[in-house]
Amino acid sequence: MNATVIIIWAVNRMEVNKLDKKREMFNRAMAEFLDIPKDLVLDLPRLTLTGRNELYLENHRGIIEYTLNRLRINLSRGFLEIQGHNLEIKSLLPEEISVFGEIDAIKFLD
Amino acid sequence: MDNRVLNQMQGIIEIRLFGQNCEKVMNMSLMRGIYIWDIKRKDECLEFKIRRSAYHALKNIAADNNFQMEIINEQGIPFLKKVIQRRSGFLSGALVFLLAIYLMSSFIWFVEVTNNQKIDSSTIMLTAAKHGLYKGAGKWSFSRSQVEKGILVDLNQLSYVKVDIRGVKATIEVVEKILPGDDITGPCHIVASKDGVIEEILLLEGQMNVQEGEVVSKGDILISGIVFYQPNTSLAGGDEAEIKEMPPEIVRARGIVRARVWYEGYGECRRTSKKVVYTGRESRQVVVRTPWRDFTLMGAGDPGFEQFSQKISNKAIDSPLGTFGWIDMTAREKKTIVRHISENEAVKIARENAIKNLQGKMADGKRHQDLKVEILSSPSDPVLRCKVAVEFIEDIAKAEPINEQ
Numbered sequence: 027m028n029a030t031v032i033i034i035w036a037v038n039r040m041e042v043n044k045l046d047k048k049r050e051m052f053n054r055a056m057a058e059f060l061d062i063p064k065d066l067v068l069d070l071p072r073l074t075l076t077g078r079n080e081l082y083l084e085n086h087r088g089i090i091e092y093t094l095n096r097l098r099i100n101l102s103r104g105f106l107e108i109q110g111h112n113l114e115i116k117s118l119l120p121e122e123i124s125v126f127g128e129i130d131a132i133k134f135l136d
Numbered sequence: 137m138d139n140r141v142l143n144q145m146q147g148i149i150e151i152r153l154f155g156q157n158c159e160k161v162m163n164m165s166l167m168r169g170i171y172i173w174d175i176k177r178k179d180e181c182l183e184f185k186i187r188r189s190a191y192h193a194l195k196n197i198a199a200d201n202n203f204q205m206e207i208i209n210e211q212g213i214p215f216l217k218k219v220i221q222r223r224s225g226f227l228s229g230a231l232v233f234l235l236a237i238y239l240m241s242s243f244i245w246f247v248e249v250t251n252n253q254k255i256d257s258s259t260i261m262l263t264a265a266k267h268g269l270y271k272g273a274g275k276w277s278f279s280r281s282q283v284e285k286g287i288l289v290d291l292n293q294l295s296y297v298k299v300d301i302r303g304v305k306a307t308i309e310v311v312e313k314i315l316p317g318d319d320i321t322g323p324c325h326i327v328a329s330k331d332g333v334i335e336e337i338l339l340l341e342g343q344m345n346v347q348e349g350e351v352v353s354k355g356d357i358l359i360s361g362i363v364f365y366q367p368n369t370s371l372a373g374g375d376e377a378e379i380k381e382m383p384p385e386i387v388r389a390r391g392i393v394r395a396r397v398w399y400e401g402y403g404e405c406r407r408t409s410k411k412v413v414y415t416g417r418e419s420r421q422v423v424v425r426t427p428w429r430d431f432t433l434m435g436a437g438d439p440g441f442e443q444f445s446q447k448i449s450n451k452a453i454d455s456p457l458g459t460f461g462w463i464d465m466t467a468r469e470k471k472t473i474v475r476h477i478s479e480n481e482a483v484k485i486a487r488e489n490a491i492k493n494l495q496g497k498m499a500d501g502k503r504h505q506d507l508k509v510e511i512l513s514s515p516s517d518p519v520l521r522c523k524v525a526v527e528f529i530e531d532i533a534k535a536e537p538i539n540e541q
Binding site: 088089090091092093094113114115116117118119120 | 158159162163166167169171172173174175176177182184
């Protein structure tokens, strides 16, 4: 009983993902054709890194995890992992986030 | 959105949040549009800042999700009230200070007069005081223009007055009138300003009244401003009557009249002078004082000098047993030297003193002609007194208007 529900959910999910991907491809093509910034059309994150101490991120979807050494930020697709020391969120706004601290690595994860 | 001034205006609250998964609270407040900044992770908690207006919303979120919350710090203008209450003494002191400064600066503390040459500063200040500008006057109690006007009216030697008030200092700047000199333009005589013997006369206008070598006293007419036409003997006798009938002409007499004048000065000198000097001989005695006995450590009790001055330095400690002390006495021998001054020397000194006295009376730049010393005292007097007469040649001409009747 449970297994079937999970299978149905998974199939459903795959179809949704397929649709999402199609829509995304269309949007990407449109954006390229019309020469519109992709972060606006595709809801992509825009990162501005100043040195290794300041990171400014637009288009985020909330914080998943925050410790002094690791900060994971949800994106429209996947999430961003920032590794470093003494990380500090200087400001947190619905669309923007700015991070201060010693940044070692920025990783995109699905 | 990160507007510091606006944040300060609205008030900032710094919060410490305890609990697992603090990210949840952050995301929820994001959803509700609560602006969070300066987020710092501490070991067990999260510290961040929010606006005062968002505090209740955040409190609700924290309560709904079982988070503990505490306020660490409050900043901004709305919280100043507490500071004001806490520091009321200081603030009222500051207020009193400002008021005092304001009050003090609304009085005149200094009055200064500048640019005056002939008129005394005190005269001008007194006149200004009469019109309300004086040390300690309130700035509201007088008007600058009225003081200026008042001084101008009261002191007619002034042609311009400006009162300048800078802070607590009032400066009265004046310009004096240049009055026409005492020169007499109308008809006048030349009279003697002092007693003297005429040495030379240079007549420019008028009629000479005195001759060289004549003794004149103060007030004598030297050159007359009333000119009578003298009958000219070379003219024909027929015209004589005509000339005689001509009225005397009244002119402004002019001329230089040099005369010998005297100044007298008095001086004196004592025949004997006494002077006390130290001979250089010294005697020192040091005594240690105990309640039982005094011990002389050094020197004898009596210095053995006829005249001396003594310096005593005394140090003593009072104890229950009595006084313990240390006395250091130094005697310095003195000697009186009596000096007899010879008559010649005494005359010289007395004369110098007399000339010094004279200096005040004499104007500078006059030609010094002669010096006469007269000794007033008898040789047996202890003080030699003398009178010095100095002779000068100077212009004694003085114009005096003729009273026309």
